[in-house]
């Protein structure tokens with residue numbers, strides 16, 4: 550059962566948080582002095598209702614995306630890049646499975662959205678499945694022929710030791726219980742399998758320079774704000790070891806970059822329409838989003854204390 554209210558102590562290392570500045574909704578940002586995890590005293594929040602059709606196609610950009618479908622070319626480019634990275638980590642750490650003995654590697658995408666990553670994974674030879682809390686997005690994914698269930702990760706039973714990769718792209722910051730979700734993801738991996746995720750870095754230069762105006766203080770959607778240290782500790786607690794941590798580069802349509810810039814400076818809050826044929830996909834990064842690739846070690850016990858040494862792989 551996922552907690553309905555924000556934690557009073559750091560859920561990763563159990564430290565007493567300190568109050569930082571106030572966020573846009575006047576709530577104080579809470580920071581763990583040990584691992585730098587950030588969160589805010591969020592109220593009850595129902596993701597199923599929030600991520601509706603309008604979230605993916607919003608006329609006024611008050612929340613969500615102007616036109617999520619227009620991002621697909623960039624999402625596919627990123628998916629292929631991520632799949633190559635996952636393959637490299639798997640090849641370097643084959644775990645208990647000898648490469649070549651498994652005919653089809655399996656991936657499960659938690660919070661798979663409309664299914665771009667899963668579709669690219671299928672094209673690359675993976676057996677691909679996922680879950681998505683938004684009924685609208687899950688319908689889109691199923692319309693592509695993907696095996697996607699509209700179930701929150703908190704209510705999903707994943708079979709143990711089944712997957713070569715479990716992914717959470719831009720999902721952990723939305724979860725009320727990221728520790729529980731990552732423990733579930735890690736338990737579904739075979740030893741040596743890859744837990745791959747992306748999330749914002751609250752210790753990045755962009756976040757520190759932006760203060761309360763950091764674009765990833767996106768309330769009420771984002772509940773937690775991670776740091777490299779908090780992610781390492783979190784992954785150790787669920788029996789994984791970080792193999793590769795990188796700054797993500799997004800590939801997005803130029804119109805989307807202009808749309809977000811307009812929103813950031815408080816000006817135009819309407820989708821930008823470029824001339825026909827000018828829908829270029831460009832790399833964009835503020836170096837404030839982390840890509841993390843960890844492998845599952847030999848499980849010790851559920852939720853070991855974070856002071857434990859990293860699991861032997």
Ligand SMILES: [Zn+2]
Pocket residue numbers: 559560561562563564581582583584585586779
């Ligand atoms: Zn902490």
